[in-house]
Amino acid sequence: MFDNRIVSIRILLTILLSILASFFVETYIILVENANIFNQFLSNDLLNLFLTYISVKHLMLFIPLFLIIFYILLNTNLRHKTTTFLFRYRVLIGIFVVAICVLFQLHGSSLFQLDISNSSHKALFGVSRSIRADEFNVFTPFAFSQYFNDFGYFSSIVRGVPTDMFIVYGQPIFDLLMVYRPFLVGYLFFDPSMGLSFFWVSRLVVLLLVSFEFGLLITNKNKVLSLSYAILLTFSGFVQWWFSINSLVEMLIFSQLFILLLNYYFNSSSYIKKFIITLFLVISLGGFILAFYPAWEIPLGYVLIFLIIWILYENKEKIMLLNKKDGLLVLMFLSLLSITFYYILTQSYDTILAVMNTSYPGSRVFLGEGRFLSFFDYISTIFYPITPDNISILGPKYSFIITFFPASLILFYLVQVHQKRHDKLLYLLFVVYLILICYYLLPIPEIIGKVSFLSKSFNERLLQIAFFVDLLMLIRGMSLFKKIGANKKIIFAGSLLVTMLCASLFIYARLSKFSSVILVLAVIILLIGFYIIFNSYSIKYQKVFLIMVIILSFVAGGLVNPIESGTDYYFNQPIIEETSAIVSQDPNATWIISGNIYIDEIIGVGAHTLNSVNTYPNFETWQKLDPNNESYEIYNRYAHIPIVLVNNQPTTFISGDAQDMFTLYLNTNDLEKLNITYVLSPNSLEQLNNENVTFTKVYEDNNLNKIFKILYL
Numbered sequence: 171m172f173d174n175r176i177v178s179i180r181i182l183l184t185i186l187l188s189i190l191a192s193f194f195v196e197t198y199i200i201l202v203e204n205a206n207i208f209n210q211f212l213s214n215d216l217l218n219l220f221l222t223y224i225s226v227k228h229l230m231l232f233i234p235l236f237l238i239i240f241y242i243l244l245n246t247n248l249r250h251k252t253t254t255f256l257f258r259y260r261v262l263i264g265i266f267v268v269a270i271c272v273l274f275q276l277h278g279s280s281l282f283q284l285d286i287s288n289s290s291h292k293a294l295f296g297v298s299r300s301i302r303a304d305e306f307n308v309f310t311p312f313a314f315s316q317y318f319n320d321f322g323y324f325s326s327i328v329r330g331v332p333t334d335m336f337i338v339y340g341q342p343i344f345d346l347l348m349v350y351r352p353f354l355v356g357y358l359f360f361d362p363s364m365g366l367s368f369f370w371v372s373r374l375v376v377l378l379l380v381s382f383e384f385g386l387l388i389t390n391k392n393k394v395l396s397l398s399y400a401i402l403l404t405f406s407g408f409v410q411w412w413f414s415i416n417s418l419v420e421m422l423i424f425s426q427l428f429i430l431l432l433n434y435y436f437n438s439s440s441y442i443k444k445f446i447i448t449l450f451l452v453i454s455l456g457g458f459i460l461a462f463y464p465a466w467e468i469p470l471g472y473v474l475i476f477l478i479i480w481i482l483y484e485n486k487e488k489i490m491l492l493n494k495k496d497g498l499l500v501l502m503f504l505s506l507l508s509i510t511f512y513y514i515l516t517q518s519y520d521t522i523l524a525v526m527n528t529s530y531p532g533s534r535v536f537l538g539e540g541r542f543l544s545f546f547d548y549i550s551t552i553f554y555p556i557t558p559d560n561i562s563i564l565g566p567k568y569s570f571i572i573t574f575f576p577a578s579l580i581l582f583y584l585v586q587v588h589q590k591r592h593d594k595l596l597y598l599l600f601v602v603y604l605i606l607i608c609y610y611l612l613p614i615p616e617i618i619g620k621v622s623f624l625s626k627s628f629n630e631r632l633l634q635i636a637f638f639v640d641l642l643m644l645i646r647g648m649s650l651f652k653k654i655g656a657n658k659k660i661i662f663a664g665s666l667l668v669t670m671l672c673a674s675l676f677i678y679a680r681l682s683k684f685s686s687v688i689l690v691l692a693v694i695i696l697l698i699g700f701y702i703i704f705n706s707y708s709i710k711y712q713k714v715f716l717i718m719v720i721i722l723s724f725v726a727g728g729l730v731n732p733i734e735s736g737t738d739y740y741f742n743q744p745i746i747e748e749t750s751a752i753v754s755q756d757p758n759a760t761w762i763i764s765g766n767i768y769i770d771e772i773i774g775v776g777a778h779t780l781n782s783v784n785t786y787p788n789f790e791t792w793q794k795l796d797p798n799n800e801s802y803e804i805y806n807r808y809a810h811i812p813i814v815l816v817n818n819q820p821t822t823f824i825s826g827d828a829q830d831m832f833t834l835y836l837n838t839n840d841l842e843k844l845n846i847t848y849v850l851s852p853n854s855l856e857q858l859n860n861e862n863v864t865f866t867k868v869y870e871d872n873n874l875n876k877i878f879k880i881l882y883l
Contacts, residue, residue, distance in 0.1 A: 192232035278731035318776030330780035405723035407569030417461035581647030
């Protein structure tokens with residue numbers, strides 16, 4: 171009778187928790203998809219608003235899912251069996267997840283922003299975001315364009331002239347070099363939808379798995395804290411806002427993987443295994459280097475160096491036992507890297523030189539003097555996905571890993587000084603952390619910036635990597651932390667004191683950006699977080715920390731990007747279909763885009779577009795218009811290039827509001843110099859006809875987007 175009552179209570183609790191969790195998730199999705207109603211959502215009309223926006227389809231999915239989850243969690247034996255199964259077969263499960271997602275063409279691209287046909291398409295979950303233009307208006311169309319370039323190393327589709335597709339914004343190419351960019355290989359074997367899905371999902375799964383393994387290494391195999399670390403990193407606002415571009419995910423994967431492989435090497439006695447490990451060490455370091463984004467790569471390189479020092483120290487006795495076979499493997503490692511990078515230099519040397527000598531980003535120099543208050547912006551990271559566009563636009567710049575700073579520094583003191591653990595890894599992490607934050611905060615002499623290479627990073631990019639170190643220190647500190655003499659009341663008082671300090675600084679910095687409700691929520695989250703962390707010597711509190719991490723990570727990063735299926739909403743646009751048809755008949759014609767249309771709108775179907783995003787300067791083209799190099803500083807940059815066609819003024823290059831753009835006011839009489847054949851524009855260009863140039867409209871869709879063919883008289 172007693173057992174039946176327990177079972178009944180467990181079933182009732184499972185149902186109740188499942189319903190509550192489902193409504194929580196659905197409420198959050200509503201806020202993400204309708205960010206502008208957030209203040210209304212907190213008003214007396216909450217129920218009415220919820221009923222207006224609720225999706226029954228979502229609830230039909232969430233409730234059964236959470237029923238399964240909570241049934242497992244509330245059954246001790248089943249929970250143990252499930253977690254054991256997930257841990258044992260985590261790699262196979264990861265492969266299965268990737269396969270299923272690719273089969274259903276799931277991805278997180280904001281490609282729908284390129285829709286100019288006003289379709290009724292809606293993401294499965296979340297929303298596409300205009301702030302992610304570097305993804306949907308650069309990286310993804312670039313990848314699609316490679317299908318029309320036979321995946322060559324160079325392409326004339328981008329910029330309208332031969333353009334390096336490998337080294338900058340690295341794209342899929344048919345070459346052995348793809349071993350350094352394994353997440354792009356899906357494009358080589360699948361259609362664009364499945365290739366895009368493989369790119370998004372495989373990186374997410376691999377980052378989660380590699381981070382978990384790395385967590386096991388730095389926590390001495392504490393599974394709970396390792397999973398907390400992996401989730402905090404993978405689903406952080408920092409990673410999710412920058413998920414698809416600048417190789418951030420690859421840098422995090424390859425740097426952690428390199429350390430894991432190095433440790434495996436020293437702990438392996440089989441030279442067959444060491445040979446295989448060496449090959450993957452080459453791929454890991456090569457992949458890290460080829461990220462080719464110094465702003466994150468250089469400070470993360472510092473972290474990698476200090477982690478290597480730790481691994482060498484931990485394995486110093488085994489290093490003394492290395493022999494000639496190990497020497498040959500080191501020689502192989504260096505040779506393979508040297509050969510492949512020599513080949514890359516033969517192909518991309520001019521590109522690398524051009525990028526390094528640009529006005530932007532090549533000449534960008536950062537010499538410290540960052541804002542101390544930015545250390546507390548990890549709090550605002552939690553709320554950016556549900557804020558209106560005028561606030562969420564700050565997400566990429568001010569999103570960090572949620573580390574509950576300064577909890578890591580307090581734990582460092584408690585573990586190293588108070589408890590006298592003298593942990594070498596914590597010391598090394600503290601040193602590199604100190605280097606990064608000192609460089610960020612203090613005025614740095616230019617010579618130090620150049621010698622350290624940290625001048626190639628800048629403001630928030632460097633601070634984002636410092637927060638990564640902060641996360642490593644936090645998780646390592648929690649894994650070493652032992653019970654202190656203070657009782658729960660003292661710990662709560664200390665947590666409250668730290669909370670009030672952090673909240674005060676955060677509110678001072680962001681008061682004008684967020685509502686009072688968000689600020690109150692921030693204080694509550696901080697207080698709970700600090701209290702849990704300062705009790706983390708207990709496995710019970712470590713599990714509570716994991717639960718909190720899952721919730722916060724879902725809120726801060728889970729729906730930064732949409733969850734989409736397929737790409738038909740892009741390729742099936744009438745204007746895109748018509749462009750594709752013209753390209754098939756006239757594949758080498760050069761196009762430009764003029765007017766309020768994204769400039770990479772049509773490269774995804776193979777249209778050679780002169781003013782598509784120039785990842786490095788197109789001197790050959792622009793000097794036809796500027797033979798005396800009077801505007802050299804304007805176009806010597808990575809650039810988005812809006813074109814305005816004019817008749818009544820000479821061709822002029824105008825600096826943009828942002829460093830990564832300039833506007834070209836192009837006199838129609840100069841079109842022939844650039845060999846332009848087609849123009850995509852929402853404007854009526856017939857009024858620009860003159861004795862030299864005639865614009866003939868060859869297509870117009872229902873939204874007044876037009877394709878013009880240019881005839882030269």
